[in-house]
Amino acid sequence: MKNITVIGTGYVGLVSGAGLSDFGNQVICADIDESKIRLLKAGKIPIFEPGLKEVVDRNIKSNRLSFTTDVSKAVRDSEVIFIGVGTPEGKNGEADLSVVFSVAETIGNNLNTYKIICTKSTVPIGTGEKIISIINKYKKNDIDFDYVSNPEFLREGAAVQDFLIPNRIVLGATSEKSFRIMQDVYRPLYINETPIVYTNVSTAEMIKYASNAFLALKLSYINEIANLCEAVGADVHIVAKAMGNDGRISPKFLHPGPGFGGSCFPKDTKALLSLSKELNEPMNTVVAAIATNARQKVRMVDKLFNLMGDEIKGKTIAVLGLSFKQMTDDVRESASIKMIQSILDKDGIVKAYDPVASDNMKMIFPDIEYYSNWQEAVNNVDAVVIMTEWHEFRGLDLVELKQLVKTPIILDTRNVLSIKDLVSLDFKFDNVGRRVLK
Ligand code: UGA
Numbered sequence: 001m002k003n004i005t006v007i008g009t010g011y012v013g014l015v016s017g018a019g020l021s022d023f024g025n026q027v028i029c030a031d032i033d034e035s036k037i038r039l040l041k042a043g044k045i046p047i048f049e050p051g052l053k054e055v056v057d058r059n060i061k062s063n064r065l066s067f068t069t070d071v072s073k074a075v076r077d078s079e080v081i082f083i084g085v086g087t088p089e090g091k092n093g094e095a096d097l098s099v100v101f102s103v104a105e106t107i108g109n110n111l112n113t114y115k116i117i118c119t120k121s122t123v124p125i126g127t128g129e130k131i132i133s134i135i136n137k138y139k140k141n142d143i144d145f146d147y148v149s150n151p152e153f154l155r156e157g158a159a160v161q162d163f164l165i166p167n168r169i170v171l172g173a174t175s176e177k178s179f180r181i182m183q184d185v186y187r188p189l190y191i192n193e194t195p196i197v198y199t200n201v202s203t204a205e206m207i208k209y210a211s212n213a214f215l216a217l218k219l220s221y222i223n224e225i226a227n228l229c230e231a232v233g234a235d236v237h238i239v240a241k242a243m244g245n246d247g248r249i250s251p252k253f254l255h256p257g258p259g260f261g262g263s264c265f266p267k268d269t270k271a272l273l274s275l276s277k278e279l280n281e282p283m284n285t286v287v288a289a290i291a292t293n294a295r296q297k298v299r300m301v302d303k304l305f306n307l308m309g310d311e312i313k314g315k316t317i318a319v320l321g322l323s324f325k326q327m328t329d330d331v332r333e334s335a336s337i338k339m340i341q342s343i344l345d346k347d348g349i350v351k352a353y354d355p356v357a358s359d360n361m362k363m364i365f366p367d368i369e370y371y372s373n374w375q376e377a378v379n380n381v382d383a384v385v386i387m388t389e390w391h392e393f394r395g396l397d398l399v400e401l402k403q404l405v406k407t408p409i410i411l412d413t414r415n416v417l418s419i420k421d422l423v424s425l426d427f428k429f430d431n432v433g434r435r436v437l438k
Contacts, residue, residue, distance in 0.1 A: 001023050002185050005078040007071055008121070010034050011047060011159060011263070011330075012152050013084030015252070016120055018052060019061035019163035020082075023188050029067050030074040030336070036161050040067040048329035048356050051160040071103075075110040080272045082150075083131075084120045095124050104131045108138025111145060116149040116178050122208055124271055126202035137361060146178035149201045151208035157327030158260065168195040172204020184282050192399035209275075212268040213286050218253045218385055219260050220292035223301065226256035226433025236433030237415065258335035258387060258413035259296035261324030266293075268334040297335045300385075301342040302412045303430045312346035317404075318378040319343075321388025321414075322354035322361040329356040331364065335413065336387040340365055353377035355390055382407050389414040398425050 001024045006017035009031040017029040031037055039046050045053050059065035068074050075081055083103050088094040100121060106118055112354050119128065119133060132147050134374070139145075147171035154162045169189060171182050179198055183190045190196065197207070197281055205315045235258050244251025260266070276283040305312060325335035331337065340350050340361075341396040350368040352361065371377040374392070378384050386393050394416045402425055404406050410422065412431040422429045 002181065003078045003186065004080045004082065004084040004185065005030055005071075005074040005385065006086035006271065007074075007106075007141050008083065008099075009033070009040065009046070009067070010084070010086055011049065011156060012120055012154065013082070014040075014045070014047065014056075015049065015052060015159040015163050016082060016084050016152065018055040018059060018065060018179060020161070020185065021062075021065040022055050022164065023186065024162075025064065025185060027059070028067050028074040029065070029388075030069070030071040032071060034069050037067050037069045039352040045234075048158055050157060050327055051278060055160055055164075056221050057162060071106055072110045073229055074110045075107050075115075078115070079113070080106055080116045080181065082118050082120050084152075084300065086122055087121050087267075089267045089270060091410070092274060094274040095122070095267065095271045097123060097127060097130075100127065100131065101134055101265055104134035104155070105138050108135040109140070111135065111139040111141070111143050115145045116148055116181050117145055117183070118150050120150055120152050122151060122268060122271075123149075123205060124275055125202050125205040125209070128205060146173060146181075147201065148173040148178050148182055149204035151204060153208075154213065157325065157332055161299065168197055170197045170199070170204045170207050172199050174200060181228050181335075196438060202379050207342060209268055209272045212264055213223050213283075213289070215262055215287055215406070216254050216265040216269050217289045217295070219257075219265075219294070220289040222254045223256050223259065223296045223432070224292055225347075227263075229433040233435065234433075241431075256415065257296075257389075258300045258339075258432070259293045259333055261333035261337075262330060263332045274317060277381045297338040300335060300411070300432075301339055304339070304343075304383065304385050305412075307344070307379050307409050307428055308410055312343060312348040314347065314349070315382040316349040316351060316380070316406075316429050317343050317350045318353065318374075318381040318384045318392055320353050320374055320384060320386045321390055322352060323357035323388050326390045329354075329360055331360045334387070336361070338366060339385060339387060342370070351377045352381075354388065355392065375400070380404070380406050381411040383411070386409040386414055386416060391415050393417075402427070417432055 003026045004029045006013050007030050009029050017027050023167045036046050039142040089097040128149050181336035229236040243249050273286050322336045353371045353374050398421050408427045409427045415431050
């Protein structure tokens with residue numbers, strides 16, 4: 001077991017730090033954001049991530065997990081340093097690596113013993129080389145270090161489980177010594193025979209982008225099939241189910257919806273495209289996935305406006321679900337942003353409800369009304385649109401809803417409602433790829 005520092009306490013860093021301590025390592029989570037560290041030290045979790053608090057609490061109790069703003073000292077005190085800071089989208093779609101590089105500088109300045117420097121953040125292919133040269137530039141002695149690329153495959157909302165029981169671990173490195181140390185870092189998984197892919201740094205970096213972009217493609221494909229299903233009167237759910245029965249296709253990521261969002265697919269597809277342009281190696285499939293996704297978000301708006309007869313001015317619409325998917329409070333690139341903005345652009349009024357994401361959406365739309373339950377949000381509205389597949393919307397009482405709304409119009413962009421019930425209650429409705437009624 002190892003002494004580890006994880007730099008960055010966002011979704012990736014905090015889940016990784018907590019998970020690594022759960023594997024028996026001694027972990028310091030370091031971040032320059034004092035308010036975050038203060039919260040963590042007080043036993044609070046700054047993000048909504050199911051199961052994370054339990055893992056953090058039990059490892060603090062076992063003295064395996066601690067938090068600090070003193071990044072330099074944490075680096076000096078550890079043998080393995082994970083970089084888990086943010087890599088937001090830059091001006092031209094490329095990943096903004098300024099924080100990663102500043103962390104590399106700090107690591108270089110504090111390299112006092114042999115260390116493994118391991119990147120978890122999603123970084124463009126070739127970043128490993130840059131991190132190595134920055135550390136070499138700033139280190140003040142001949143002390144050796146090894147670089148490892150260890151991309152994360154964590155889904156928000158299921159990140160703890162994805163970390164503790166992963167499908168695979170990818171280790172990109174050049175020295176045998178670093179592979180051995182990383183095996184020790186992931187000892188319980190190594191013993192459990194979790195697949196571990198040993199490769200070089202650029203292959204590991206590529207695996208991450210190739211995986212995310214593939215999932216984004218798959219999703220855009222089923223969204224386009226859903227749109228065609230509408231035109232021919234087919235049911236996309238049955239199409240997807242039968243497709244998924246083919247092991248070569250697999251049933252995962254075939255659920256149509258309002259278009260992907262979040263901090264990963266939109267950013268990673270653009271970053272891969274930016275790399276492909278730079279290297280003059282076209283990625284037409286990724287271009288198509290990005291365009292399809294943007295169209296899907298607009299298509300949802302058109303669906304709502306069609307249902308309402310294009311009379312939006314002065315009308316009130318309840319938007320149920322604000323996060324980019326269920327089980328997260330993250331609203332980054334959420335399809336609901338496009339929906340809300342489009343309603344406001346037409347002088348419509350938005351009443352919003354989400355079980356956990358309202359505070360984050362308030363930063364984007366401070367002036368719309370937010371409600372603490374769906375019943376209040378739908379009260380006396382002209383239409384309802386479901387944007388996130390929260391379980392509570394799956395179980396929505398349509399009889400109660402119909403009594404509360406002014407007009408029984410509902411757009412279900414997640415296909416969570418029963419078409420049979422909508423028909424029998426005489427709702428005017430639409431969904432994604434399931435216009436067929438029998
Ligand atoms: C994604 C990947 O799934 C993770 O493996 C990866 O580690 C992560 O990005 C990352 O790079 O950090 P995440 O963005 O949290 O994880 O969310 P997903 O569950 O993959 O969903 C992405 C988007 O696709 C959401 O908007 C979701 O609603 C949508 N989606 C997903 C569908 O509309 N239908 C599906 O069948 C699946």
